[in-house]
Amino acid sequence: MKLKFKEGLCSGCRVCEAACAMAVFGEENPKKAALRVRGHFPAPGTYDVAVCDQCGECAEACPVEAIKKVDGHYEVNAEECTGCLLCVEACPRGVMFTHRDREAPFKCTLCGTCIEFCPRGALVDEEAMERGA
Amino acid sequence: MALEGYAGCLLRVDPGTKTARKDPLDPGLAKDFLGGRGFVAKLLYDEVPPGTDPLGPENKVIIATGPLSGLFLPACGKVAFGAKSPLTGGYGDSNMGGHFGPEVKYAGYDAIVIEGASPKPCYIFIDDDRVEVRDAARLWGKGSFETEAALKAELGEDFQVASIGPAGENGCLYACISHDWGRQAGRTGVGTVLGAKKVKALAVRGSKTIRVADPQGAFAKGKEMFRACFAKPGFKEWMTQGTAGVTDWVNEMGAFPTRDFSTGYFEGHKKINGQALLDKIWVTHKGCFCCPIPCGKYSRGVLDGKEFYVEGPEYESIALLGGNLMLDDITEVAYANHVCDDLGIDTISGGAVVGFALECFERGIIGAREVGREVRFGDLESVVYLLEHIARREGIGEALSLGVKRCAERWGRGAERFAPHVKGMEFSGYESRWAPAMMLAYMTADIGAHHNRAWAITFDAAVGRDKLEGKAAKVIELQHIRPLFDALGLCRLPWVEIAFELQHYADIFPLITGIPYTWDDLLGVSERVFNLTRAFNFRHVPGFGRGFDYPAPRFYEDPVPSGPAQGKVIGRDKLDFLLDDYYKLRGWDEDGRPAAKTLKRLGLDAVVADIGAK
Amino acid sequence: MTAVFVVTCRVLGHVREYVPGNREVYEVTLERPETIAQIVGRLGSDPALFVSALIDGQARLKDFLVERACELVLVSPAAGG
Numbered sequence: 001m002k003l004k005f006k007e008g009l010c011s012g013c014r015v016c017e018a019a020c021a022m023a024v025f026g027e028e029n030p031k032k033a034a035l036r037v038r039g040h041f042p043a044p045g046t047y048d049v050a051v052c053d054q055c056g057e058c059a060e061a062c063p064v065e066a067i068k069k070v071d072g073h074y075e076v077n078a079e080e081c082t083g084c085l086l087c088v089e090a091c092p093r094g095v096m097f098t099h100r101d102r103e104a105p106f107k108c109t110l111c112g113t114c115i116e117f118c119p120r121g122a123l124v125d126e127e128a129m130e131r132g133a
Numbered sequence: 134m135a136l137e138g139y140a141g142c143l144l145r146v147d148p149g150t151k152t153a154r155k156d157p158l159d160p161g162l163a164k165d166f167l168g169g170r171g172f173v174a175k176l177l178y179d180e181v182p183p184g185t186d187p188l189g190p191e192n193k194v195i196i197a198t199g200p201l202s203g204l205f206l207p208a209c210g211k212v213a214f215g216a217k218s219p220l221t222g223g224y225g226d227s228n229m230g231g232h233f234g235p236e237v238k239y240a241g242y243d244a245i246v247i248e249g250a251s252p253k254p255c256y257i258f259i260d261d262d263r264v265e266v267r268d269a270a271r272l273w274g275k276g277s278f279e280t281e282a283a284l285k286a287e288l289g290e291d292f293q294v295a296s297i298g299p300a301g302e303n304g305c306l307y308a309c310i311s312h313d314w315g316r317q318a319g320r321t322g323v324g325t326v327l328g329a330k331k332v333k334a335l336a337v338r339g340s341k342t343i344r345v346a347d348p349q350g351a352f353a354k355g356k357e358m359f360r361a362c363f364a365k366p367g368f369k370e371w372m373t374q375g376t377a378g379v380t381d382w383v384n385e386m387g388a389f390p391t392r393d394f395s396t397g398y399f400e401g402h403k404k405i406n407g408q409a410l411l412d413k414i415w416v417t418h419k420g421c422f423c424c425p426i427p428c429g430k431y432s433r434g435v436l437d438g439k440e441f442y443v444e445g446p447e448y449e450s451i452a453l454l455g456g457n458l459m460l461d462d463i464t465e466v467a468y469a470n471h472v473c474d475d476l477g478i479d480t481i482s483g484g485a486v487v488g489f490a491l492e493c494f495e496r497g498i499i500g501a502r503e504v505g506r507e508v509r510f511g512d513l514e515s516v517v518y519l520l521e522h523i524a525r526r527e528g529i530g531e532a533l534s535l536g537v538k539r540c541a542e543r544w545g546r547g548a549e550r551f552a553p554h555v556k557g558m559e560f561s562g563y564e565s566r567w568a569p570a571m572m573l574a575y576m577t578a579d580i581g582a583h584h585n586r587a588w589a590i591t592f593d594a595a596v597g598r599d600k601l602e603g604k605a606a607k608v609i610e611l612q613h614i615r616p617l618f619d620a621l622g623l624c625r626l627p628w629v630e631i632a633f634e635l636q637h638y639a640d641i642f643p644l645i646t647g648i649p650y651t652w653d654d655l656l657g658v659s660e661r662v663f664n665l666t667r668a669f670n671f672r673h674v675p676g677f678g679r680g681f682d683y684p685a686p687r688f689y690e691d692p693v694p695s696g697p698a699q700g701k702v703i704g705r706d707k708l709d710f711l712l713d714d715y716y717k718l719r720g721w722d723e724d725g726r727p728a729a730k731t732l733k734r735l736g737l738d739a740v741v742a743d744i745g746a747k
Numbered sequence: 748m749t750a751v752f753v754v755t756c757r758v759l760g761h762v763r764e765y766v767p768g769n770r771e772v773y774e775v776t777l778e779r780p781e782t783i784a785q786i787v788g789r790l791g792s793d794p795a796l797f798v799s800a801l802i803d804g805q806a807r808l809k810d811f812l813v814e815r816a817c818e819l820v821l822v823s824p825a826a827g828g
Contacts, residue, residue: 011420011427119425366757595765
């Protein structure tokens with residue numbers, strides 16, 4: 001699975017954020033989503049979605065090796081995390097998230113829920129598309 | 134009883150004393166009034182006494198989310214704003230989309246009550262538990278776009294902003310509240326009341342989880358609801374033009390407000406329809422929180438070499454700023470829309486007032502000396518000139534800022550014969566002289582001539598436009614269903630546009646709140662609220678009664694002069710018939726006063742004595 | 748030789764209530780080409796009630812002649828903001 005944002009389709013509805021938090025944490029709280037919709041207003045008047053492309057910079061930055069690659073995605077081990085937040089700083093896309101409820105930062109684990117529920121088709125699995133799925 | 138689905142807290146803010154108080158949300162209030170418009174109605178009824186000056190410190194602005202706002206389910210971004218209306222003197226509320234309502238809930242509040250008044254411009258800052266009344270001197274005077282940009286730049290892009298423009302600051306009686314670069318709480322002058330309290334804006338950020346009764350069940354049901362939307366035929370297509378897509382159809386019905394509601398068909402409608410919008414100015418399909426069918430059309434236009442942006446124009450603005458003012462160019466209509474949004478003027482009342490002014494000018498009721506120049510239909514310059522004067526309340530704008538009813542009373546000379554309003558609030562976008570159910574809907578909406586409560590033109594067309602029987606029953610049915618969305622914190626458009634089944638909402642309600650209401654229970658709340666706001670009007674509007682349910686004589690004496698509805702009008706005797714039928718079915722007396730029996734059935738026993746119900 | 752063809756009609760939105768049967772999907776069998784307006788008449792409804800129509804996802808006017816099997820989506824009017 002390769003999560004990708006397609007330009008020009010996002011309506012800013014944030015169903016992806018709401019769905020993500022429900023899928024990962026079981027909570028009604030878009031502030032716990034592992035992706036973020038960003039609006040550019042008043043000009044040019046478009047949206048984009050910051051998504052994790054599993055580049056691994058966070059894992060490299062982690063001084064205690066609390067971030068590891070599992071099944072094609074990078075994951076934070078909350079128990080080993082010391083809360084230094086170097087991974088947040090290192091993330092080139094600003095998609096390592098923190099929330100006051102949680103000691104460890106969290107990130108996208110490629111569950112694909114956002115892809116399924118984006119009403120506009122703005123989030124896609126690029127690998128599936130290439131396979132012609 | 135721990136409330137689920139709700140944030141569980143009512144926030145009161147006094148911008149004068151700069152104090153905030155947090156009270157637990159009364160479970161009884163939630164059970165009997167749900168939220169949103171229900172909370173607005175109940176809190177205003179209980180806390181704003183008859184005789185209160187709408188622009189005085191005793192009036193209150195209520196901002197209320199619903200139990201279904203901010204959750205993982207389709208189209209749950211709506212929030213209700215309300216106050217005693219300075220435009221009508223009666224009950225006022227207005228619904229707004231975007232992302233403001235959900236943010237209020239994430240901050241931990243179901244509703245915010247703004248009471249008192251500040252001596253100096255201020256804005257209300259909310260960041261979870263932190264609530265502050267902050268100085269807004271540097272924002273006062275700015276348009277809504279500049280205000281939103283300034284607050285987001287200072288506080289962060291993740292703050293949701295709702296603000297008033299110069300129109301609300303200066304006391305235009307139909308000033309709106311703006312949010313998210315193009316959403317408004319437009320009607321009844323709620324922006325005016327904020328302005329009277331010198332509250333320029335609210336900026337809200339929240340991080341809290343909304344606790345629900347059955348999180349797994351809610352997730353499963355939410356998924357089912359989204360999938361059901363996606364599976365609807367034409368799901369993708371209907372929203373390409375948004376509500377602008379109905380422009381041609383309303384003209385074909387002969388119901389398009391044209392030239393100050395003098396007729397129902399506009400020759401230039403194809404130049405200001407949804408296709409024109411897409412072809413000439415559209416930039417982005419813009420949606421409210423969790424909406425799968427984004428109706429917002431964010432647009433960019435260029436006029437005289439200058440670019441401007443606006444979310445719109447949507448149908449109402451096309452009707453009231455386009456046909457009603459005879460502007461037959463979509464870029465010009467969009468620009469007039471942009472001017473209204475930036476100044477903070479409701480496009481519906483604003484368009485109706487400007488149209489009224491242009492007709493009065495044509496008839497010589499007002500002249501170039503009072504207006505300051507020649508003005509005419511079909512001229513964007515005239516329109517912008519009048520809107521700017523309205524926002525500043527300068528020159529002719531001083532009178533126009535009071536609305537068509539007061540202008541007509543002030544000017545006389547026959548103006549009262551055609552002033553387009555009911556109860557003092559201007560008509561929205563449907564010329565209804567050949568649509569009895571729609572006319573009745575306008576006559577009986579609690580806030581004045583607005584279609585939010587009941588929209589019945591297809592019903593009129595389907596069962597017979599000349600028929601009167603059965604129309605009142607349909608209007609009442611719609612007046613319970615449509616405002617129920619306003620109480621739940623939801624948008625009704627998925628139901629209206631893609632026939633998204635109402636049962637879905639009934640199914641998810643107990644999963645969220647734990648309250649085992651059926652759809653009929655929910656409709657019962659809606660009926661309770663409708664009677665409560667009627668009672669509010671009886672208490673607050675001197676002499677209120679049947680006489681306030683009629684439009685001006687043009688609308689029941691003058692046949693439509695042109696277009697598909699040519700020659701049609703519903704005479705006064707027929708309006709009487711419709712109203713009598715309506716009152717009877719509602720359980721109201723011949724003056725439209727809710728009967729004691731009706732009030733008691735709805736659990737509004739205290740109201741009986743309040744309004745002398747028999 | 749007439750070739751019979753089936754038009755699958757989907758009624759989108761609240762105007763469903765005013766189509767006999769109040770269903771979302773209807774199948775209309777035609778022996779010769781007919782306009783969208785005529786097909787709506789066959790459903791027992793009034794074409795004026797619908798704001799627009801789509802043939803296989805493409806917007807068409809109500810006098811468009813339907814000549815082969817397809818999906819016809821009938822769209823209800825919105826009620827502005």
